[in-house]
Amino acid sequence: xxxxxxxxxxxxxxxxxxxxxxxxxxxxxxxxxxxxxxxxxxxxxxxxxxxxxxxxxxxxxxxxxxxxxxxxxxxxxxxxxxxxxxxxxxxxxxxxxxxxxxxxxxxxxxxxxxxxxxxxxxxxxxxxxxxxxxxxxxxxxxxxxxxxxxxxxxxxxxxxxxxxxxxxxxxxxxxxxxxxxxxxxxxxxxxxxxxxxxxxxxxxxxxxxxxxxxxxxxxxxxxxxxxxxxxxxxxxxxxxxxxxxxxxxxxxxxxxxxxxxxxxxxx
Amino acid sequence: xxxxxxxxxxxxxxxxxxxxxxxxxxxxxxxxxxxxxxxxxxxxxxxxxxxxxxxxxxxxxxxxxxxxxxxxxxxxxxxxxxxxxxxxxxxxxxxxxxxxxxxxxxxxxxxxxxxxxxxxxxxxxxxxxxxxxxxxxxxxxxxxxxxxxxxxxxxxxxxxxxxxxxxxxxxxxxxxxxxxxxxxxxxxxxxxxxxxxxxxxxxxxxxxxxxxxxxxxxxxxxxxxxxxxxxxxxxxxxxxxxxxxxxxxxxxxxxxxxxxxxxxxxxxxxxxxxxxxxxxxxxxxxxxxxxxxxxxxxxxxxxxxxxxxxxxxxxxxxxxxxxxxxxxxxxxxxxxxxxxxxxxxxxxxxxxxxxxxxxxxxxxxxxxxxxxxxxxxxxxxxxxxxxxxxxxxxxxxxxxxxxxxxxxxxxxxxxxxxxxxxxxxxxxxxxxxxxxxxxxxxxxxxxxxxxxxxxxxxxxxxxxxxxxxx
Numbered sequence: 001x002x003x004x005x006x007x008x009x010x011x012x013x014x015x016x017x018x019x020x021x022x023x024x025x026x027x028x029x030x031x032x033x034x035x036x037x038x039x040x041x042x043x044x045x046x047x048x049x050x051x052x053x054x055x056x057x058x059x060x061x062x063x064x065x066x067x068x069x070x071x072x073x074x075x076x077x078x079x080x081x082x083x084x085x086x087x088x089x090x091x092x093x094x095x096x097x098x099x100x101x102x103x104x105x106x107x108x109x110x111x112x113x114x115x116x117x118x119x120x121x122x123x124x125x126x127x128x129x130x131x132x133x134x135x136x137x138x139x140x141x142x143x144x145x146x147x148x149x150x151x152x153x154x155x156x157x158x159x160x161x162x163x164x165x166x167x168x169x170x171x172x173x174x175x176x177x178x179x180x181x182x183x184x185x186x187x188x189x190x191x192x193x194x195x196x197x198x199x200x201x202x203x204x205x206x207x208x209x210x211x212x213x214x215x216x217x218x219x220x221x222x223x224x225x226x227x228x229x230x231x232x233x234x235x236x237x238x239x240x241x242x243x244x245x246x247x248x249x250x251x252x253x254x255x256x257x258x259x260x261x262x263x264x265x266x267x
Numbered sequence: 268x269x270x271x272x273x274x275x276x277x278x279x280x281x282x283x284x285x286x287x288x289x290x291x292x293x294x295x296x297x298x299x300x301x302x303x304x305x306x307x308x309x310x311x312x313x314x315x316x317x318x319x320x321x322x323x324x325x326x327x328x329x330x331x332x333x334x335x336x337x338x339x340x341x342x343x344x345x346x347x348x349x350x351x352x353x354x355x356x357x358x359x360x361x362x363x364x365x366x367x368x369x370x371x372x373x374x375x376x377x378x379x380x381x382x383x384x385x386x387x388x389x390x391x392x393x394x395x396x397x398x399x400x401x402x403x404x405x406x407x408x409x410x411x412x413x414x415x416x417x418x419x420x421x422x423x424x425x426x427x428x429x430x431x432x433x434x435x436x437x438x439x440x441x442x443x444x445x446x447x448x449x450x451x452x453x454x455x456x457x458x459x460x461x462x463x464x465x466x467x468x469x470x471x472x473x474x475x476x477x478x479x480x481x482x483x484x485x486x487x488x489x490x491x492x493x494x495x496x497x498x499x500x501x502x503x504x505x506x507x508x509x510x511x512x513x514x515x516x517x518x519x520x521x522x523x524x525x526x527x528x529x530x531x532x533x534x535x536x537x538x539x540x541x542x543x544x545x546x547x548x549x550x551x552x553x554x555x556x557x558x559x560x561x562x563x564x565x566x567x568x569x570x571x572x573x574x575x576x577x578x579x580x581x582x583x584x585x586x587x588x589x590x591x592x593x594x595x596x597x598x599x600x601x602x603x604x605x606x607x608x609x610x611x612x613x614x615x616x617x618x619x620x621x622x623x624x625x626x627x628x629x630x631x632x633x634x635x636x637x638x639x640x641x642x643x644x645x646x647x648x649x650x651x652x653x654x655x656x657x658x659x660x661x662x663x664x665x666x667x668x669x670x671x672x673x674x675x676x677x678x679x680x681x682x683x684x685x686x687x688x689x690x691x692x693x694x695x696x697x698x699x700x701x702x703x704x705x706x707x708x709x710x711x712x713x714x715x716x717x718x719x720x721x722x723x724x725x726x727x728x729x730x731x732x733x734x735x736x737x
Contacts, residue, residue: 021517021560023548047519049560050567055367055394062563064518095395097370099384236391245548247559 001083001227002037002265005190007076007201009244010257016068017254022246025188025233027059028080032091034230039078045069057094058233067248074244079265080230087224089206089214089231098208101183105237108175108186111156117141118176127182131207131217134180138173138219146199151238167238169219170205174237183208185234186241187216192228192262200260203241206234230262272415272675273687274338284339284735285678287452292336292678292685300335300680303445307333310441332728333438335445338677338690338710342737345456348411348419348694349704351604354594356407356696359426359581361597363403367394367577372596378589386586387634388579390542392549396566399472400700403575404582405537406432406465407696411604413675420607420672422691424590426582427574428539431709431729432695433497436461436504438731439707454736456706461695462504465537468699473534474568476520481534483507484524486515488540488556498539512540517560522570535571536561542576584633584667585611608670612663621668622659625652628668630659643719645671674719677730679712689713691721692732706734 011020022043028036041061049062065072104110110118120137121130141159148163155175158168170186177184184207191202204218204225216225225231235241248254275285295303311330340348365371366383367390373380383389408429410422439458443450466483473481487498489511502509508524515524515533523530538545544554549562564570580586588609591602610617610628621628625644632640642655659666676687694708710730711721721727 019516021548023560023563049517049563050520050569052396052563052567054566055391055396060563060566062517062520062560062567064560066518095368096391097373097380097384099380100389100391100394103385103387239552245552247547 001081001192003080003082003190003192003228003230004261004263004265005076005078005080005230006259006261007190008259009074011072011074011246012255012257013070013248014253014255016070017248018067018069020065020067020069020072020246020248022063022074022244024061024063024074024244025058025241026061026074026076026243027232028078028189029057029089029092029231029233031089031231033083033085033089033225033227035081037079037081039080040076042073042075044071044073046072055095056234057092082227082230084226086226087216088212089216092214098183098214101185101208101236102178102181103236104175104178105240107152107154107237107239108171108178109154109156110175110179111159113159114156114172114175115179117159117172118179121176121180127207127209128212128215130180131177131182131209131215134176134207135173135205135217135219136222138169138176139222142169142172142219144169144220146197166199166203166218166220170203171237173205173207173217173219177205177207185214186237187231187234188238188241188243189232190230190260190262191221192264200262201243201258202229203238204229228264271673271687271689272413272418274413274675274677274690277416284341284344284733287449288337288339288678291446291449291452297684303335304680306445307335307441310444311437314437331434332714332726333441334679334688334712334714334728334730335442336678336680336685337442337449337731337733338692339733339735341735345706345734347603349706351419351602352407352409352694352696352704353702354598354600354603355409355421355424355590356404356698356702358590358593358597359407359424360402360404360698362593363426363575363578363581364397364401365597366580367396367403372593375596377592377596378586382583382585382589383580386580386583388542388577388583390577390580392562393566393575393577398575399474399571402472402698403578405468405472405573405575405698407698408432408693409604409696411692411694412607412672413690413692414673415675419604421587421590421604422607423584423587424582425693426578427541429693429695430494430497430539431693431711432461433500434729435695435707435709435732436500438709438729442731453733456734456736458705458707461705462501464697464703464705465501466505466507468697468701468703469535469537469571469573471699471701472571472573474571476568477534482524482532483535483537484510484515484533486510486512486536486538486540486545488544492539494539501537512556512558515558515561517558517564520564520567520569522558522561522564533570535573537573542579545572545576584609584631585613585664588667607672610668612659612666612668617668618659618663621666622656625656627671629671630655630666630668633665633667643671646717646719671719677710677712679714679728679730681714681716686716688716689719689721690730707732 155171404426408425679688
């Protein structure tokens with residue numbers, strides 16, 4: 001499928017700020033499931049820093065805006081041709097060892113409830129079926145409800161609440177998978193959505209299954225990523241995989257507005 | 268009571284390196300000694316060399332006790348140590364390049380994957396990035412103890428930012444001022460080239476993009492840090508700027524320092540700040556000490572960071588047990604310096620042995636430093652041992668245990684005169700384009716009779732360390 005992305009993040013400051021520094025993980029991954037036809041990132045008054053591909057295969061790019069500025073717009077536009085690989089991240093070059101993704105973080109720490117959920121996979125025939133069992137269980141346990149959780153909500157808190165968004169689904173699945181010894185990571189990207197309640201800026205999880213490699217699971221949509229998905233990058237949790245991380249100097253209060261449109265184009 | 272090797276007296280005779288020191292002490296009556304000791308203390312106070320002690324309360328700017336009785340090595344003894352230390356520094360750096368690359372040593376089964384990839388000090392963010400000259404650890408502090416004329420053991424490696432080198436330099440400076448005659452009578456190798464070699468080492472790992480004489484800075488967390496004196500001292504001695512996070516900023520592909528003449532590009536940062544705090548955009552987002560965007564500049568080759576982020580995985584106390592294996596694997600050589608036999612509580616057999624022999628062993632936290640969080644079995648009460656047993660059982664993987672070594676002693680000035688006290692040694696190996704070691708190091712001395720804990724944070728003192736010229 002040919003997907004077209006228009007992703008605008010607008011930062012508005014009530015007082016001008018200086019020295020805005022950002023680190024972007026905003027370029028589609030290179031693997032057999034997607035091919036980037038064109039891709040442009042612009043930052044208002046931004047100075048591009050060096051870019052590089054990290055050990056996890058993500059393209060990182062630093063940006064600085066000397067300022068003073070009251071508003072910054074980060075705009076990402078491009079076209080990606082995608083293929084359905086039923087979630088398997090085939091042909092992705094990376095150096096980080098899967099074992100690194102067994103380490104937990106404050107937002108993906110397993111509590112008793114997550115351990116109980118992870119125990120559902122006991123007795124599964126193989127790691128792949130364990131992964132499916134966990135993903136289904138997370139989809140079941142957490143209802144999609146925007147606004148129920150915050151960016152800082154942990155996996156344990158989201159599961160206790162029983163509601164959340166894609167970030168919470170992914171965090172709980174990651175925590176449960178790591179608990180049973182499956183390396184798991186957070187993936188950020190885009191999703192072609194048809195109903196207007198869903199978000200085009202999306203996140204899911206990848207679990208490492210011996211023999212298959214990394215396989216994506218999207219408990220929020222109870223499926224594995226297919227050709228409606230564009231993968232940007234990964235990390236131990238949402239913060240580590242964030243498409244944009246940034247800071248500024250100044251006392252201005254920041255307000256954020258994000259608009260993402262993903263459209264498909266018949267070929 | 269184990270027999271401890273006395274570095275000055277053996278079978279009632281004075282060992283060669285100390286030959287000229289016996290006359291020196293005999294010719295020094297108690298009054299003169301007290302006078303000199305007071306003079307030394309006044310000098311240390313005047314230059315402001317103090318060491319804040321964590322968690323002990325009291326005066327944070329308290330002086331680290333200085334003992335005037337030097338510790339002496341012969342040229343032959345040192346030559347052997349030097350080879351062993353350099354060998355170790357090479358292997359540790361080869362290990363770091365490997366585990367952030369293909370991880371051959373793990374693939375070959377010589378070290379468990381868990382120990383490397385699930386180590387808190389392993390930084391996923393730098394996988395695949397090879398720092399200039401393939402050096403991760405530019406200043407390797409290797410803690411050594413001696414148990415006999417020919418027997419040295421490595422207690423631990425410090426690959427991140429080992430402190431204490433300012434004491435090595437100041438101890439020498441003060442000894443030369445107080446006892447100039449001693450330095451005429453003995454041919455002692457100088458250590459004062461250290462700052463110049465350090466500067467050269469740091470400049471030699473400037474990033475490829477740097478086409479000019481590299482600008483080197485020392486990045487300190489600030490004056491509240493216990494080693495702040497050392498940071499400013501080294502900046503002074505090297506003639507480089509001492510900066511805090513707020514003095515540096517990222518713009519485009521480079522890092523700049525604010526100066527009165529406007530921004531100045533920085534090429535090499537000798538940082539005395541932990542990985543977790545150096546860049547809120549890559550590591551801890553709440554860090555106020557670091558420089559936002561630094562890691563992106565670093566990984567795209569715009570600046571060098573010494574030690575390289577991620578270097579800590581090589582000096583973890585559990586990884587330590589594999590250093591002899593690293594030397595064989597990367598260098599194809601046999602280790603010249605021995606490791607202390609170590610039991611890993613993460614392993615069931617070792618754990619059982621350790622719990623059985625707690626009273627005889629030294630137990631340490633894998634990530635602990637500064638002499639905190641450790642148990643010294645032979646000098647602990649039954650209650651202390653039981654408390655510690657609970658801590659080990661709660662998290663076995665966090666502990667390793669070693670036998671209590673019969674540390675050597677050197678003569679030390681005490682209240683009653685001169686008495687043997689236990690010592691260790693930390694030399695500072697510099698790794699850049701070349702590997703260099705100044706002949707000397709920091710000798711720490713346990714001032715309490717019978718004590719084996721030399722950490723300055725636990726009331727240890729320091730001595731000048733001499734290497735005699737051939």
